[in-house]
Amino acid sequence: MDLLRDIFINPFVEMAAMPDLFLQTLWEGLVSGVLYALIALGFVLIFRSSRIFNFAQGIMVVFAALTLVGLYAYGIPAWIAVLLTLGVMFVLAVSIERVVLRPLVGQPDIILFMATIGVSLFLIGLGEIIFGGENKQMITSELGIPTGETLLEPWGGLLILPHLDITVVVVGGVLVAALLAFLNYTKMGRAIRALGDDHQAALSVGISLQTIWVLVWFIAGIIALVTGIAWGARAGVSFALEVIAYKALPVLMLGGLESITGAIVGGLMIGILEKLFDGYWGYPILGGNTETWFAFVLALIVLLFRPQGLFGERIIERV
Amino acid sequence: MKDTEGYVTADGRQIGGVLMEMKNITLKFGGVTAISDISFDVHEGEIRAIIGPNGAGKSSMLNIISGFYTPTVGEVWYKGAKRPPMKPYEVARMGVARTFQNIALFEGMTVLDNIMTGRLTHMNASIAAQAIWWGKARNEEMENREIVEKVIDFLEIQAIRKTPVGRLPYGLKKRVELARALAAEPSILLLDEPMAGMNVEEKEDMSRFILDVNDEFGTTICLIEHDMGVVMDLSDRVVVMDYGKKIGDGTPDEVRGNQDVIDAYLGVPHD
Ligand SMILES: Nc1ncnc2c1ncn2[C@@H]1O[C@H](COP(=O)(O)OP(=O)(O)OP(=O)(O)O)[C@@H](O)[C@H]1O
Ligand SMILES: [Mg+2]
Numbered sequence: 001m002d003l004l005r006d007i008f009i010n011p012f013v014e015m016a017a018m019p020d021l022f023l024q025t026l027w028e029g030l031v032s033g034v035l036y037a038l039i040a041l042g043f044v045l046i047f048r049s050s051r052i053f054n055f056a057q058g059i060m061v062v063f064a065a066l067t068l069v070g071l072y073a074y075g076i077p078a079w080i081a082v083l084l085t086l087g088v089m090f091v092l093a094v095s096i097e098r099v100v101l102r103p104l105v106g107q108p109d110i111i112l113f114m115a116t117i118g119v120s121l122f123l124i125g126l127g128e129i130i131f132g133g134e135n136k137q138m139i140t141s142e143l144g145i146p147t148g149e150t151l152l153e154p155w156g157g158l159l160i161l162p163h164l165d166i167t168v169v170v171v172g173g174v175l176v177a178a179l180l181a182f183l184n185y186t187k188m189g190r191a192i193r194a195l196g197d198d199h200q201a202a203l204s205v206g207i208s209l210q211t212i213w214v215l216v217w218f219i220a221g222i223i224a225l226v227t228g229i230a231w232g233a234r235a236g237v238s239f240a241l242e243v244i245a246y247k248a249l250p251v252l253m254l255g256g257l258e259s260i261t262g263a264i265v266g267g268l269m270i271g272i273l274e275k276l277f278d279g280y281w282g283y284p285i286l287g288g289n290t291e292t293w294f295a296f297v298l299a300l301i302v303l304l305f306r307p308q309g310l311f312g313e314r315i316i317e318r319v
Numbered sequence: 320m321k322d323t324e325g326y327v328t329a330d331g332r333q334i335g336g337v338l339m340e341m342k343n344i345t346l347k348f349g350g351v352t353a354i355s356d357i358s359f360d361v362h363e364g365e366i367r368a369i370i371g372p373n374g375a376g377k378s379s380m381l382n383i384i385s386g387f388y389t390p391t392v393g394e395v396w397y398k399g400a401k402r403p404p405m406k407p408y409e410v411a412r413m414g415v416a417r418t419f420q421n422i423a424l425f426e427g428m429t430v431l432d433n434i435m436t437g438r439l440t441h442m443n444a445s446i447a448a449q450a451i452w453w454g455k456a457r458n459e460e461m462e463n464r465e466i467v468e469k470v471i472d473f474l475e476i477q478a479i480r481k482t483p484v485g486r487l488p489y490g491l492k493k494r495v496e497l498a499r500a501l502a503a504e505p506s507i508l509l510l511d512e513p514m515a516g517m518n519v520e521e522k523e524d525m526s527r528f529i530l531d532v533n534d535e536f537g538t539t540i541c542l543i544e545h546d547m548g549v550v551m552d553l554s555d556r557v558v559v560m561d562y563g564k565k566i567g568d569g570t571p572d573e574v575r576g577n578q579d580v581i582d583a584y585l586g587v588p589h590d
Contacts, residue, residue, distance in 0.1 A: 186456065187439055187463070194425045194436045201423035204385065205499065206411035206440035 003285070011280035020157025025279045026272060031165045032247075033271020034172035035227050039248035040255065040263035041179060042220035047257045048196030049209075049216050050101065052112045056120035058242030060221060063123045064089060065228030065237045069139055070131040078142040082225075089221025097213045105209075124239065133239065138232035140164065145233065168230045175226060176264060179219070183260065192216060196258060250295035254302055254310050262311035270295045325362060328555050329570065335363030337399075338507060338539050339384070344393035346379055346563075353379045354390075357565045359558045361507065366533055367541045368550045371560035372583060377543045378420055380560070381509050384541070385417045386410035398506075412440045414506035418496045418513060420543075426485035430495050433484055434470060437502030438463040470501045473535075474528060490521040494528075501532060508532070510542040514549060522546065526553055547584075551575070559583070 015022045039057065046054045067088050071081040100115050127133075141147055146163035153159070183189035195202040195212050203209075228237070231244045251270050255262025274294045282290030302310065325335045339361045346354040354376040361367045369377045382388040384395065386407040395402045397413065405413075416437070425433050441463065471477055474494055479487065484495060493513060500508055513529065514522045526549055532538050544550045550557065551571040559567035559574055561583040567574045574580055 185460070187435070187460070190428075190432060190436055191439055193428060193432075197425035197427050198423050200387075200419065201425060202436075203387070203407035204411055204417050204419070204423065205436045205503065206408045207436075208406070208408045 006285050007281065010284070014280060018157060020154050020159050021279075023154060023159050025275050027159070027161065027165070029272030029275035030268065031168055031271070032275070033268035034169055034176070035230055035244065035267075036248050036251050036271050037176055037264045037267025038172055038223050039227055039245055040251040040267045041176065041260065042223040043248060043252055044255075044257060044260055044263045045192065045216040046220055049192055049212050050112070051109050052101075052116060053109075053257070054220065055113060055116040056123060057220060057224065057248075058245030059120040059123045059127075059239075060089075060092075060224035061228045061231070061244055062237070062239050062241045063092075063127050064221065064225035065138065065232045065241060066127045066131045066136070068225065068229070069136045069232075069237050072139045072142065073136075078139055078144075081139075082143070085225055086222065089225060090218050093214050093217035093221055096217050097210055101213055102210065127239075135236045135238040138229060138237055140229075140233045143229070145229075164230075164233055171226065172230070175223070180260070180264075188215065193260075247295070250299040253296075253299035256309040256311055259309070259311040262309060266310060270298065273298060325364075328365075332364075332555075334365045334555065337361070338363040338397070339541075340396040341380070341384070342394040342396060344380070344383060344390045344395075346376070346383060346388060347391045352563050354383075354560075355563045356392075357558075357560070357563075358393075359565065359568055361539060361541050362556075363539055364533070364537050365539060365555040366529070366553055367539075368554035368557045369541065369543045369560060370545070370547075370550055370557055371566075374562075375560040376563040377560055378511055381417065381511050381541070381543060384410075384507075385415055385509055411503070414440075414503075415509065416440075416500035416503040416505035416507075417509035418493070418500055418511060420511040420515065422489075422492050422496055424484045424492055424496055424499070427483065429481050429483055430476060430487070430498075431467065431471070431480045433495055434467050434498045434502045435463065437470075437499040438467065440503050466504070467502050470498050473531070474498050474501070490517050493517065493521075493525070497525075497528065501538075504536075505538065507539045507541060510540065510544075512543050512545065514544060514546060522549060529553060 039061075042057055043054060046052055064085055068081055068085045071084055072078055076084065096119060100119060101112070104112055104115055145167050149160055149162040150166070151158065151160055181189075183193055191202070191207045192212055192215065194205070195207055195209070199209075227244055228241060231241055235241065248267070251263060251266040254270065255264075255266030274291050277294050278288065278290045282288055282294065325333065327333055337360045340358075341360070342358050344354055344357045345352065357376075357380070369380060371377055379388060383390050386405045386409065389404055397415075402410075402413075425436065428436075441459075471480060474497065476491070476494060476498060479491060479495075484492060487495065497510070497513065500510075510529070514525050517525065529540060529542070530553065533540055542554070544553075554571060556570055557567070557574045558565060559577070559580045561579075566579040566583060567577040569577075
């Protein structure tokens with residue numbers, strides 16, 4: 001009886017009793033949701049255009065953050081270091097296309113997947129040689145990211161909005177919106193979507209596989225840098241940062257590997273739901289720490305009822 | 320010389336000089352010879368048909384023209400120059416547009432977006448300019464939108480502009496595929512069985528569109544078709560293939576009277 005109360009009644013009573021806390025939880029969910037959505041978009045764009053699940057996405061986050069911090073440590077001004085890091089991510093995209101994708105095109109998908117494991121091992125090695133493996137500080141204030149917090153008092157309660165989080169939501173939101181506009185209203189964006197739908201037809205209208213591959217890997221690199229800065233600002237820059245990419249896996253299970261909308265909506269949803277669950281159910285009933293697994297369980301449950309994911313077309317088995 | 324001068328058709332249209340020439344094309348897949356030593360040319364402004372029984376090698380020929388297959392032996396001459404081996408996207412950028420025997424559309428995208436991809440070959444603005452939708456990129460987008468709207472009007476598909484292609488019936492998909500190819504304003508348009516699987520009415524519409532495209536824009540068209548009535552009505556000259564060989568080449572009337580062609584279609588056994 002008590003358990004039923006804890007599940008079905010108490011959480012909602014509490015939400016109503018302390019709306020400021022509820023808002024706080026939603027806000028924190030939104031902050032991580034934006035990051036999940038971004039990372040998931042990186043996976044989806046690469047998967048759609050080359051059928052590759054990019055295992056290296058997590059290490060790319062670390063590598064981008066390490067490069068940025070490392071360049072700054074060499075005495076390069078923070079914003080120049082950002083531009084140079086973007087340059088490095090572009091060179092990385094070109095190299096991956098030349099050295100890994102082009103020679104392996106036509107091989108089974110699993111081979112290409114393994115090749116991205118190779119890429120991530122290579123990046124770990126390279127990062128350690130150049131920048132060393134120890135934990136570093138993200139250059140947050142040097143980049144002009146504000147560190148204070150804004151306090152609001154809705155209904156006489158308290159809502160804390162750290163300026164770092166506001167920056168993350170704004171920058172992440174703008175980046176997602178810009179990517180959507182790019183995909184929908186430019187020819188290159190249309191080419192990326194087209195290639196995901198039908199390779200043959202894409203070739204026939206003059207789309208070059210190589211160009212698109214470089215482009216989507218570069219976009220994944222930009223996303224890696226942004227998420228690296230955002231996550232690195234709280235957790236420090238180390239190889240542990242790569243977990244942010246794995247947090248996007250349930251988003252992909254939910255939203256589908258091919259759906260751009262799925263990545264965005266799924267990312268926000270999981271970010272918010274995992275915070276709500278932890279705050280109102282996980283902590284009171286299970287003692288907390290549910291954020292590490294909740295998203296996966298949620299994805300599995302949804303897939304039980306909707307095997308095609310939230311946004312996939314219904315899968316009809318051909319017999 | 321007839322070839323460089325062009326000619327006048329039976330219905331009095333002036334046809335230009337040679338636009339494309341296939342020279343001694345042979346195509347092998349392992350041990351299978353799909354095409355053996357075929358030569359023919361396509362003149363500027365003409366409607367050229369390739370016909371032949373199933374498996375004759377017609378689609379393979381179109382795939383060679385559009386760069387999807389590389390001939391084992393032989394040369395493709397285009398606009399007076401020998402074409403080096405090229406990828407399909409490079410051929411597309413030289414003004415060759417095509418449709419496929421098994422419709423190849425971007426199913427998740429709207430009709431409008433599908434047709435817009437036809438404009439990719441006319442892309443000049445840099446990726447960076449496109450990314451911020453700026454200056455030249457923006458003007459280009461507007462210009463392309465205009466051309467695409469014209470094509471949509473021309474093919475009478477205004478009503479489905481915003482429909483995702485995956486939801487369209489077969490006949491309309493074929494029309495959208497044609498629209499995407501037309502949006503490229505191609506020098507040569509390759510159509511692989513544009514009327515396959517259509518009912519009589521749809522076939523009549525499609526025939527009219529093909530004739531109008533050729534007539535209004537002077538587009539050179541090379542098409543594969545099984546319906547003999549349609550082929551004979553539409554085309555200026557016909558290549559007949561059978562088992563990878565060319566067994567006839569000429570005006571519809573010439574081809575109709577050719578004994579080899581009659582045998583191939585009546586199924587006279589090969590020796
Ligand atoms: N990619 C390929 N790999 C192997 N064999 C092929 C390939 N493409 C075509 N062929 C073979 O080449 C021959 C000619 O095929 P093609 O598709 O060109 O014929 P077609 O004249 O278009 O026939 P249809 O009227 O049925 O479309 C066939 O024997 C076919 O099996
Ligand atoms: Mg065919």
